[in-house]
Every structure is written in C-alpha cells, then in structure tokens.
Amino acid sequence: xxxxxxxxxxGEGLTEAEIVAVLVREGExxxxxxxxxxxxxxxxxxxxxxxxxxxxxxxxxxxxxTVKVGAALVTFADAAVGSxxxxxxxxxxxxxxxxxxxAAPVAQRATPAxxxxxxxxxxxxxxxxxxxxxxxxxxADTSRAADGAPARPERVGPVPATPATRRLARELGxxxxxxxxxxxxxxxxxxxVRAAGAPATGEPGPAAAPATRPPVATPxxxxxxxxxxxxxxxxxxxxxxxxxxxxxxxxxxxMTLSAAIVPHVTHFDRADITDLDALIRANLEAARARGVTLxxxxxxxxxxxxxxxxxxxxxxxxxxxAGELVLKRYHHxxxxxxxxxxxxxxxxxxxxxxxxxxxxxxxxxxxxxxxxGKATLDDLRGGTFTxxxxxxxxxxxxxxxxxxPEVAILGVARAREEPVVRGGQIVARLILPLTLTxxxxxxxxxxxxxxxxxxxxxxxxxxxxxxxx
Amino acid sequence: MVMGDLVREVDVAxxxxxxxxxxxxxxxxxxxxETVVVDATQRLGGACLWExxxxxxxxxxxxxxxxxxxxxxxxxxxxxxxxxxxxxLRAWKDDRVVTRLARGLAGVALRRGVEVIGGRAVFExxxxxxxxxxxxxxxxxxxxxxxxxxxxDHLPGIEWGPRVMDSTMALELPDxxxxxxVVGGGYIGLELGTVYATLGSAVTLVxxxxxxxxxxxxxxxxxxxxxxxxLFTAVRLGAQVVALRATADRVEVEIxxxxxxxxxRVLVAVGRxxxxxxxxxxxxxxxxxxxxxxxxxxxxRTSDPSIYAVGDVTGEPMLAHRAMRxxxxxxxxxxxxxxxxxxxxxxxxxxxxxxxxxxxxxxxDARQTNRPVKVARFxxxxxxxxxxxxxxxxxxxxxxxxxxxxxxxxxxVGPGAxxxxxxxxxxxxxxxxxxxxxATIHAHPTLSESVMEAAQSLLLDxxxxxxxxx
Numbered sequence: 001x002x003x004x005x006x007x008x009x010x011g012e013g014l015t016e017a018e019i020v021a022v023l024v025r026e027g028e029x030x031x032x033x034x035x036x037x038x039x040x041x042x043x044x045x046x047x048x049x050x051x052x053x054x055x056x057x058x059x060x061x062x063x064x065x066t067v068k069v070g071a072a073l074v075t076f077a078d079a080a081v082g083s084x085x086x087x088x089x090x091x092x093x094x095x096x097x098x099x100x101x102x103a104a105p106v107a108q109r110a111t112p113a114x115x116x117x118x119x120x121x122x123x124x125x126x127x128x129x130x131x132x133x134x135x136x137x138x139x140a141d142t143s144r145a146a147d148g149a150p151a152r153p154e155r156v157g158p159v160p161a162t163p164a165t166r167r168l169a170r171e172l173g174x175x176x177x178x179x180x181x182x183x184x185x186x187x188x189x190x191x192x193v194r195a196a197g198a199p200a201t202g203e204p205g206p207a208a209a210p211a212t213r214p215p216v217a218t219p220x221x222x223x224x225x226x227x228x229x230x231x232x233x234x235x236x237x238x239x240x241x242x243x244x245x246x247x248x249x250x251x252x253x254x255m256t257l258s259a260a261i262v263p264h265v266t267h268f269d270r271a272d273i274t275d276l277d278a279l280i281r282a283n284l285e286a287a288r289a290r291g292v293t294l295x296x297x298x299x300x301x302x303x304x305x306x307x308x309x310x311x312x313x314x315x316x317x318x319x320x321x322a323g324e325l326v327l328k329r330y331h332h333x334x335x336x337x338x339x340x341x342x343x344x345x346x347x348x349x350x351x352x353x354x355x356x357x358x359x360x361x362x363x364x365x366x367x368x369x370x371x372x373g374k375a376t377l378d379d380l381r382g383g384t385f386t387x388x389x390x391x392x393x394x395x396x397x398x399x400x401x402x403x404x405p406e407v408a409i410l411g412v413a414r415a416r417e418e419p420v421v422r423g424g425q426i427v428a429r430l431i432l433p434l435t436l437t438x439x440x441x442x443x444x445x446x447x448x449x450x451x452x453x454x455x456x457x458x459x460x461x462x463x464x465x466x467x468x469x
Numbered sequence: 470m471v472m473g474d475l476v477r478e479v480d481v482a483x484x485x486x487x488x489x490x491x492x493x494x495x496x497x498x499x500x501x502x503e504t505v506v507v508d509a510t511q512r513l514g515g516a517c518l519w520e521x522x523x524x525x526x527x528x529x530x531x532x533x534x535x536x537x538x539x540x541x542x543x544x545x546x547x548x549x550x551x552x553x554x555x556x557x558l559r560a561w562k563d564d565r566v567v568t569r570l571a572r573g574l575a576g577v578a579l580r581r582g583v584e585v586i587g588g589r590a591v592f593e594x595x596x597x598x599x600x601x602x603x604x605x606x607x608x609x610x611x612x613x614x615x616x617x618x619x620x621x622d623h624l625p626g627i628e629w630g631p632r633v634m635d636s637t638m639a640l641e642l643p644d645x646x647x648x649x650x651v652v653g654g655g656y657i658g659l660e661l662g663t664v665y666a667t668l669g670s671a672v673t674l675v676x677x678x679x680x681x682x683x684x685x686x687x688x689x690x691x692x693x694x695x696x697x698x699x700l701f702t703a704v705r706l707g708a709q710v711v712a713l714r715a716t717a718d719r720v721e722v723e724i725x726x727x728x729x730x731x732x733x734r735v736l737v738a739v740g741r742x743x744x745x746x747x748x749x750x751x752x753x754x755x756x757x758x759x760x761x762x763x764x765x766x767x768x769x770r771t772s773d774p775s776i777y778a779v780g781d782v783t784g785e786p787m788l789a790h791r792a793m794r795x796x797x798x799x800x801x802x803x804x805x806x807x808x809x810x811x812x813x814x815x816x817x818x819x820x821x822x823x824x825x826x827x828x829x830x831x832x833x834d835a836r837q838t839n840r841p842v843k844v845a846r847f848x849x850x851x852x853x854x855x856x857x858x859x860x861x862x863x864x865x866x867x868x869x870x871x872x873x874x875x876x877x878x879x880x881x882v883g884p885g886a887x888x889x890x891x892x893x894x895x896x897x898x899x900x901x902x903x904x905x906x907x908a909t910i911h912a913h914p915t916l917s918e919s920v921m922e923a924a925q926s927l928l929l930d931x932x933x934x935x936x937x938x939x
Contacts, residue, residue, distance in 0.1 A: 015805065060754060060772065071774040157830075157840075158813045160875060160900030170807035185873035187900045227501035229582045241478060 002057045002075040007039070007067050008048075016068045017041040018246050019061045024074070029055045037061070037073060040246065046377055052076060066246065161188040168321075172197040194322060247342040258404035261320075263440040266399045267448040271459040273415060274430045279462050287357060296415070296432075297335065298360035299465075300387055303458040304410060305331045305351040306468050308385055311451045315384045317405040318442055325442060328384045334403060335363065336388035337370045344370050345403060347383040387412065390435070397433045408438035410455075432459070475606040479503050481803060482598060482610035484590040484748070487515015489780030489792030490616035491574060496800035498581040505608065506578070507600055511587025513574040516618055516781075517789040518567060520637040525660055527562045528640070529820050532667035536822055540859065553668060559642050592749035595775050612775050612803045615755070615763060616796065617748065619741040619781035624652065627713050632720045633735045636661060645669050646733035650722055652710055654681040656819040658738035659693070662701060663821050665736075671702040673732070675724050679707045682819065686832045688846070689825050689882045692862045696822065743782045760784075767809045769799040777803070791815050814878075814897035818887035823863060826890035829878030829897035830868050843871045845903075845927040849883055852922075853914040860884050865919035867893070867903065867927055874903035874931050876924075885916055892920055903927040 007017060017039035024030055024037075032053040039046055054076040061073055159176040160183075161169070168190055169176050176188055179196040183189040233239045244252065273296070280294055287294040308315040308331055317326045331352040334345040346366045351359060369375050385406055390398040391414030400411045413433040420429040436452045443451075458465055483494045486508035497504040506513065517523065538548045578585055588602030597609050621635035629635060634643075639661050647670065651662040654676030666672040674697070676683075681697065681704075682690050697704060705724055712723040713735065723729045743761040750757055754773035756764045762784040769777045777799040780792030794812060801808035816828035835842045849855035849863035863883020869876050879893030896906055906924035911917045 061774075065774070067774050070768070071770070072772065157877075158811070162899040163811075166809070166811050167807055170809060183900075184904075185870070185875040185900065185902045187875075229498075229501075229503060 002077055003052070003054075004060075004072045004075045005036075005051055006070050006072050008069070016066050017046075018066045019063050021063055022059055022061065024050075024056050024059070026056055026059050029053075039067075041250075041377065048073075159188055160186055165190050165193060169193045245341070247344075251342055254404065255401050258401050262402050262404060262407075264399070264402060264437055265440045265445060265448060266435050266437045267445065267452050268397070269434050269436070269452040269456055271432045271434060271456040272420070272429050273432045273459055276459055276462045277415070277430050287360065290357060292357050292361045293364055294357075294360050295363070297387070297389070298356055298363055299459070299462070300410075300412060301333050301335070301348065301351050301359055301363070302356055303455055303465065304333060304385065304387060306458060306465070307451060307455045309352055310454060311447070313442055313447065314408045314438060314451055316407055316442065318407060318439065320441075330382075330384065332382045332384050334383035334386040334406075335366075336386060336400075337367055338392065339371055339373075341373075344375065344380070345383065345386055345388075346370050346375055346379045347381065349382065386410070391415075391433070397435055399435055399437055402437060402439060407442045408436060408451075411435040411437065477505065477606060477608045478610075479505050479608060480611050481505075481800070482507065482590070482608050482613045483616060484508075484598070484613065485515065485616035485618055485780070485782075486510070486513040486585060487616060487618050487780065487792065488517045488789040489618070489796045490515065490614070491578070492793040492796030493614045493616060493777075493779060493800045494583045494796075495577060495581055496797045497803065498583050500800060500804040500806075502800070502804060503582075505584045505586055507586045507588060507590040507598075507608070509587070509589050509602070511585060512571060513578060513585060514567075514571050515616075516620075516637075518570055518574070520640055522789055523567055523570060524562050524640045525636075525657075525664070526820055527566045528558075528642070528664045529660060529822075531558065532664050533822050535667050544859070553645070555642060555645065562642070590748065592753050592776075595753045595773050598749070610775070612777065614769075614796070614799050614803075615745070615748065615771070615776065615778040615782060616780045616792065617744045617782045618792075619743050619787050621737070622740040622742045624710060624713075624737055624739060627710070627737070629737075630715050632715045632733070633713070633737060636736070636738055639665075639736050647671060648732045648734075649673070650675065650720070650730075650732040650735045651738060652735065653738035653740070654678070654683070654704075654706070655738060655740070656682065656817075656821075658736065659697065659819060659821050661736055661738065662697075666700045672700075673703045673705065673730070674701055675705045675708050675710060677707070677709050681706075682825070684833070685819075685825065685827065686866075686880055688832075688864060688866070689827060689880045692823050692864065692882050693819070693821055693825055695862075741781065741787050743784060745782050767811060768802045769795050769810060770802070786815060786817065788815065788817065812898065814894040816890045816894045818890065820887065823860070823883045824886035825880075825882045826886035827878070827880040828890055828894045829876070831878055831880065832866075832868060834878075835868065841871050842877060843869050843874075843927060843930055845869070845923045845930065847919045847923040847926065849916075849919060852916065852919055854916050854918070855883065857914065858884065863916075863919075865889070865923050867906070867920070867923045869903050869927050869931075871931060874927060876901055876903060876906065879920070881919075883916065889916060889920065892917065903931070 018041070020038040020040050022037055023035045030036070030050050030053065032051070033049045035047050036050045037048045039048060056074055057077040058075045060075070061067055067073070160181070161176060165188060166176065169179070172193060174193050174197045176193070179188050179192050181188040182192050276296070276299060280296065280299070284294055312327050313325060315328050315331060317328070319326055330350060332347050332349045333351045334347045336343055336345045346369070348359065348362055348366065354362070366375075366379065369379065383403065383406060386403040386409045388400050388409060388411050390400060390411040395413065397413040398411055400409050402409050411434065415430050415432040417428050418431045419426050420431065422429075434452065434456070436448055436455075438448050480502035481494070481497045481504040483490045483497075483504060483506045486506045490506055490508070491513045494504045494506045510519075535551055538551070542548070575585070586600055586604070586606070588600035588604065590598045590600055592598045592613070596611075597607060598613065600606050600608065621637065623629060623635070627633060629638075636657050645665065645668045649662070649665050649670040649672045651658045651672060651674045654674055658674060659681060662672045662674055680687065680690060681694055705727060708725040708727070710722060711725050714721045720732045720735050721729055722732055722735060743763070745757050745761045745763055753776055755771040755776055755778070758764065761782075763771055763778040763782050765771055765778050765783050769779050769783075771778050779795035779799050781787040783795070795810050798808045798810045814828040816826060819825040830840075830842070832842075832844060844866055846864060846866040849865070850861045852861070852863070855861045855863055860883060863881070863886070865881045865883075866879065867876055868878040876893070876896040878897060879890065881889045881893070895901070903924040906921055907928055909921065911921040
C-alpha cells in the first residue's frame with residue numbers, strides 16, 4: 001500500500017511545477033524535513049522537504065517532468081504505527097503538510113494563529129474511492145475554525161452540500177469536513193464555505209465612510225467565452241512547432257486571464273522630475289557610502305505607496321463572486337524585471353513603512369536575485385500593485401496588462417529632457433511619461449485621473465514627500 | 470505494416486469512443502482543447518450504443534408493449550396472439566434506433582471539431598501513443614483519457630460458441646430459441662431473459678446466490694421476482710452450471726441440483742471485465758490491478774500524471790452514466806477547472822417489467838455499516854395513477870437521516886422507476902430534506918406523487934428536532 005506524498009498547493013494560482021532534481025532514492029530511509037525534491041515554478045527554484053520520516057517505497061516523478069498540484073511525487077512505505085489518530089476515513093490522495101518550502105504559512109486563508117496541522121494517518125494510494133470528499137488541499141488549514149475552537153468532529157459519509165457548493169470549496173481550497181454548516185439539516189452552504197475561507201479577523205470597512213447604509217454584497221454576472229479551434233496552418237505552408245517554456249506558459253496564462261476578465265482603462269500623464277532628479281544626484285554619494293545605489297525606482301515605489309494609501313481602491317482586489325472589493329491594509333509593491341527568460345515581478349513588502357534607503361537597498365538585492373534565477377516563491381507573492389519600467393529599451397510609453405488579481409499597474413517610460421513652457425518661457429525640463437492602467441470595474445476615469453495627479457504631484461514636489469514620511 | 474511519419478500533436482487523446490470517451494471528448498472540445506478519439510471500430514458509441522444499453526432497451530420496449538397488449542385483454546380489449554417477424558424487429562433496432570443515434574454522435578463530433586481516428590491505441594510512454602490499423606500514425610498528447618470499457622466475462626472453462634452467447638450476441642437476435650438457459654440473475658440476465666421469454670422462448674434462469682439481483686434490497690426485487698416466476702419456465706436459485714456440452718443442434722447443461730437438461734441456446738451473463746490489456750500501459754505509470762481495473766482518484770487521474778481513465782475500465786459500478794460523468798470531470802480537470810467526481814448518488818436501473826431503480830444509500834448498506842436511518846415506504850396500491858395503469862404492484866421508498874430527515878437514498882419498483890429515480894437522485898445529491906420533497910407539489914395523478922407521499926410519511930416518523938436555542 002504505502003503513503004503517497006503529493007505536490008502541495010503552491011498558492012496564488014500556481015497549479016504545476018517542473019521537477020528539477022530528485023534528491024532521494026527508492027528504498028532510502030530519510031528523516032522528516034530532509035530535502036526530497038527540487039521543483040521549479042516561475043523560475044523560482046524551490047526545495048520540497050520530506051513531510052515525514054520513513055522509507056521511500058516508490059518515486060513517481062523524474063527530472064524534466066511537469067507535475068500538477070496534487071499529483072503523487074513519492075510513496076512512503078507504511079509505518080508500523082500511524083502518525084495521527086484521526087483514522088482518516090477519507091480516501092482522497094494524502095495531502096502534504098502545509099509546509100511549503102520557504103513560505104510564510106501557505107495557508108493565507110487559515111487563521112494567523114492556526115496551529116500546525118496534524119498529518120492524517122496513512123491513507124490508501126490512488127485507487128478510486130466510491131464516496132470521496134473533495135481532495136484536500138494543504139492550503140485549507142482548517143483543522144481549527146476561525147475563532148480557534150475545535151471544528152466539528154468528522155462526519156460519517158460525504159459532507160452534505162450541493163455539487164455547486166462542493167465545486168466552490170474546491171476552488172477556494174476549503175476542506176468541507178471542517179466547515180461549520182448552517183444550512184438545513186446540516187447542509188454546508190456557499191456562505192459557510194466562504195466564511196471558512198476568509199481570514200479570522202474581519203475588519204470593518206475603512207476610511208470611505210458613506211453616510212448611507214453599506215450595500216449588501218451580491219455576485220457579479222460572469223463573462224462567458226469560447227475559444228474556436230485553430231485552423232490547420234500546414235495547408236498554407238510549412239510550419240514548425242516549438243513548445244513553450246514553463247515561464248512562457250505561465251505568462252501566457254496569466255495575461256490571458258487578466259485580459260479576459262479585467263476591463264482595462266489607461267490614463268496617460270507626465271511628471272516633471274527635474275527637481276527629483278537633482279535630489280537623487282545630490283544624494284548619490286551619500287547613499288553609495290552606505291552601500292546603496294539610489295535610483296528613481298525607489299522614489300517611485302515610495303510615492304506610489306503613499307498615493308495608494310490615499311486611494312485605497314487601487315490597492316485592492318475585486319471578489320466578483322462575492323460582489324466585494326477586498327481592500328488591503330498592507331502595501332506590497334511588485335517591480336517588473338525583464339530577464340532573458342521572460343518577465344518576472346518580485347515584490348517588496350510594506351513599502352509604505354520602509355525608509356527610502358532601505359527600499360533602495362532591498363530593490364537592488366531583489367533585482368540581483370531575480371537576474372541570477374535565485375528568487376524564491378516568497379519573493380513573487382503577495383503584491384498589491386505593480387510598477388513596470390516600460391521605457392527601459394526606448395519608446396515613449398506602453399499600456400501594460402494588469403497583474404491579476406491586482407487592480408492597477410503603473411507604467412513608467414523613459415524620462416527625457418524636453419522643451420516645456422513655464423511662465424511664458426521655453427525651458428528644458430526632465431519629463432517622465434507615465435501610464436496608469438486600472439480595472440474599470442473598480443474605478444472610473446475620474447478616479448484614475450485623481451490617482452495619477454496625486455502621484456505626479458509627489459514626484460514633482462519631492463520636498464513635500466518629506467512631510468509625509 | 471508501414472509506420473507513417475504522420476505525427477499529431479493534441480491536447481487530449483481519448484482512447485475509446487463509448488459514453489465515457491465521447492463525453493470526455495465533447496466536453497474537452499467545448500473547453501477549447503484540441504481533442505481526438507481513437508476507437509478500434511472507428512465510430513463513437515461504444516458497447517452502450519452498439520451492443521448494450523440502446524439495443525437492449527429497444528427490445529425491452531417491444532417486450533413491454535407486447536405485455537401491455539396481453540394485459541389489456543383483462544379489461545375487454547383483445548388482440549390475440551402476436552405474429553412475430555424477427556427481420557423487421559432486428560432492422561428497426563439496428564437501423565432506426567442504433568444507426569440513427571450513431572449518426573447523431575458522429576454529427577456532434579464533427580461540429581465540435583473532434584476527430585475520430587480508427588485503430589488500436591498503444592501507449593509509448595506517458596506522452597505518446599501509436600495507432601495500429603489501416604492508417605497507422607503517432608499521436609503526441611498533453612493528456613490522455615483511457616475509456617476502453619469492459620467486455621462480457623465468460624464462465625471459467627466454458628468457451629463462447631454459436632450456441633453459447635454473451636450479451637452482445639444475444640442482442641443481435643439471431644433467432645428465438647425454443648429453450649434458452651440464462652446463466653446469471655443480475656440485470657443483464659433478467660433483461661435479456663425477459664426479451665426472449667416475451668418473444669416466445671421457454672427461459673430457464675440459474676443464479677449462484679439465493680436471490681435475483683444480489684445486493685439489491687429485497688423489497689424492491691420481490692415484485693419483479695413474482696413476475697419472473699410467471700414469465701420464465703424455471704428459476705434455479707442457489708445453483709450453478711456444473712458442466713456444459715455444446716453439440717451441433719443443442720447444448721446439454723448440467724445444473725447443480727437438477728441434472729442435465731437440453732437447451733437450444735445458452736446466454737452467459739455473469740458480469741463484465743475491464744478491458745485494459747494490449748494498451749501498452751506498462752510503458753506508463755498507470756496502475757492496473759489483477760482484474761484489469763485501472764486505479765484512479767476522484768479527479769479520474771491514474772498514477773501517471775498525464776493520463777486519466779473513466780468508465781467501466783475503472784471498475785464498478787459499470788454504468789454508462791457513471792462513465793459520462795467521469796468523462797466530463799476528466800475533461801474539466803484537464804482544462805484547469807476545480808471539478809471532481811464527488812457524486813454521492815449514482816442511480817442504477819433494471820429495465821425489466823416492472824422496472825427497478827435505486828440511488829444513494831440502500832437499506833442493505835445502512836444495515837451493514839450500522840448506520841441508523843429512517844425508511845418510509847409508499848405502496849403503489851394506494852396510488853391513483855398506478856390504479857389507472859392497472860399496475861398497483863409497485864413501491865417507492867426513501868431512506869433518510871433520522872435526525873434531520875436528509876434524504877440519503879431511494880428505491881423504486883414499478884413501471885417508469887428509471888425515470889422516477891431522477892428526482893430522488895437530485896434530492897440525495899443536493900442534500901435535500903424529506904421536508905423539501907414533501908413540500909414540493911407533485912402533479913396529480915402521477916407516479917411521481919409516490920416520492921412526495923413517502924417523504925410525507927417520513928416526516929411523521931422523524932426524531933423530534935433538537936431546539937437550536939436562541
């Protein structure tokens with residue numbers, strides 16, 4: 001029989017990984033936490049530690065192979081004694097531990113205070129169950145309910161829920177058996193599933209305090225589309241097929257999703273950064289003395305973070321299914337980096353709280369890690385807003401695609417000296433073209449214009465930035 | 470054989486064009502995946518369309534009409550004994566039923582852009598297969614779905630022959646034998662036995678266990694057993710075939726406890742066996758057990774990450790509708806949806822007269838797992854509609870949770886049971902309560918009211934609800 005270990009949920013829409021190296025052999029006895037495999041996703045190479053100690057009975061993957069989340073990686077031989085008492089009546093593939101490597105708890109949806117999950121006892125391998133609850137995802141660390149109280153005891157048989165609710169639970173990575181049901185006869189409803197998937201503390205709505213009653217959340221209508229098959233190109237001439245690299249595939253899928261779901265609107269603006277540029281030059285030496293290269297980007301990050309704090313709907317995500325705007329109280333900004341393999345967006349956390357020099361230092365280190373292919377999964381996750389340098393290789397501007405599920409992206413083109421009319425005179429000023437592309441479901445043109453104007457003001461008057469720090 | 474260097478690149482390669490295969494292929498194509506189906510017969514439909522579900526139901530319908538015509542004599546309308554012409558009957562079944570449906574399937578495939586490739590598929594690793602046959606080719610796939618189905622099992626030591634038929638041969642209706650022995654009292658033996666008995670054969674049935682339809686709740690089988698006793702010449706329960714010798718013009722069969730009897734034909738219906746041999750699965754990571762059954766998880770994935778399996782080849786219950794649902798699930802999972810085969814209620818129907826149908830938890834399951842349940846039975850003797858049909862020998866029962874009244878299972882015996890079970894299946898699948906069924910208006914006078922009546926009597930019988938507290 002044996003205990004299979006499957007590829008754990010990697011979070012944030014990542015559904016597969018490429019096996020880079022298998023670090024153990026069949027028959028080998030390893031201890032818990034020993035490095036098991038190396039996998040690659042989005043060019044972040046990640047080591048997966050063993051969830052348990054034991055003998056490796058079988059290895060199901062080999063280097064070069066792409067496996068989906070939930071696919072069996074290795075099978076451990078049965079232990080003499082089961083690890084946890086639960087007696088696991090379920091027959092779904094054994095969930096891996098919630099310890100994804102290098103991650104802050106993978107379970108963003110679990111409570112912050114959730115204790116580590118006790119691994120269920122050995123479950124049988126792959127064979128088809130007759131009544132099986134939805135496959136467990138380690139993301140669903142719901143062994144404890146939101147308020148820390150023990151969840152309902154294991155039920156007998158399948159959890160009562162309609163097929164649509166079961167599908168919702170799978171999409172949200174929620175384990176039905178640990179959800180507190182409020183439906184008739186103990187049925188689990190959609191609302192129950194969402195409540196189980198939400199973070200522990202539900203903060204009330206923020207700054208934008210309307211005098212009228214807040215609206216009741218209702219789901220938005222979905223947008224359907226169907227892709228027709230490609231024509232047979234060979235009928236017109238010879239073709240060659242080149243398989244997409246893993247990174248390219250990921251980018252393609254992400255871009256398609258964002259383009260299809262988000263109605264993009266772009267607001268164009270220009271910032272006179274002559275004074276800002278002078279400020280940077282004046283402080284270059286002092287910064288270098290502290291081992292930091294001061295760049296325009298670090299100021300952009302700071303200005304953007306401050307502007308986001310004043311326009312919170314641009315620092316949010318839209319939950320269309322629930323009809324709610326998820327306003328984030330943290331400001332983690334992604335900075336798009338072009339590598340030879342493709343576009344990568346590492347994230348700097350808490351930009352609003354870090355001093356400028358610290359931001360500049362972190363930015364430099366992060367960019368270097370990305371270029372060296374050493375960025376970790378953690379480096380790439382949790383972003384609330386993205387800045388992309390669209391002028392690095394020339395050109396006057398571009399309309400980038402929003403980094404879903406964010407709602408806005410700032411494109412910065414190349415700053416140029418241009419003739420500008422000031423006080424009736426033509427003078428040379430350093431002008432930075434910007435584009436703010438945002439989600440029209442969340443913000444209107446006027447909102448975008450206000451955000452951009454606010455950002456531009458901060459860039460044009462760096463002395464005012466001082467007042468906000 | 471010349472292996473052409475024709476190589477096709479597809480998203481999904483479906484092996485087997487039966488209900489599991491074509492359901493998967495059509496769904497995959499709907500979701501934008503480039504899909505092909507490889508089938509040895511180069512057509513869609515599988516055993517279900519060509520040698521199973523469809524032809525048998527066509528013949529059973531004819532048998533039912535013949536029975537109805539005979540019964541109506543009791544109320545003053547007399548037709549006299551039927552004149553049976555096998556040729557037109559066969560032609561209707563083959564041309565107007567089966568072939569017409571086959572053309573429909575082919576049309577759907579064309580419209581959805583699913584190509585059906587004729588030949589035998591053999592895996593060459595986890596990403597490629599070769600097609601053997603008249604037009605050999607190689608297919609490189611991102612995902613494969615194995616839907617190769619099942620075939621009739623034979624009795625150990627007893628070979629198929631002109632007088633020893635499996636269900637496929639029996640459905641071809643070679644003739645109406647004067648004496649037919651049916652080995653196996655499951656749904657196939659009973660259905661085919663009913664057809665032949667109605668057409669004029671003297672049918673003897675032999676079944677290993679002590680009752681017909683082993684595993685099915687006895688109260689559902691009883692009304693059928695009574696009719697079978699009247700229709701068949703003999704039913705030998707708790708017995709098996711000891712020896713069988715086929716000669717040119719008959720078959721001598723020794724049945725345990727009854728000695729040797731002569732028959733004109735023997736139908737062996739003792740089960741079906743998963744078909745997974747000869748697929749080259751040893752070049753993949755797919756796990757197959759000693760019965761040929763392919764192991765899958767609730768996403769229909771095999772042990773090989775790029776290969777899925779659906780339908781009879783994945784084991785029991787071997788039902789076309791289970792295969793169809795699995796096919797859809799596999800396609801959706803491949804397309805990245807959060808789909809799974811987590812169905813709680815897989816209905817089963819025996820298309821005899823009376824029909825029997827059930828879904829969800831059976832009384833037998835509940836007893837065997839020591840699970841407390843409440844059972845409510847509604848006898849059709851009390852049904853207005855049943856009375857108008859002259860068919861008061863039916864029964865509808867619901868099996869529910871004693872505390873909440875949630876519907877866990879249902880069983881129906883009587884004409885139309887196969888249609889009536891659908892409502893119960895919906896109730897079980899959506900975790901509905903007896904209260905929901907009891908409060909839903911069911912048209913009068915229909916047989917569907919029996920479901921509502923059973924639910925209403927359940928409500929009287931439930932444990933008092935524990936107050937929720939305010």
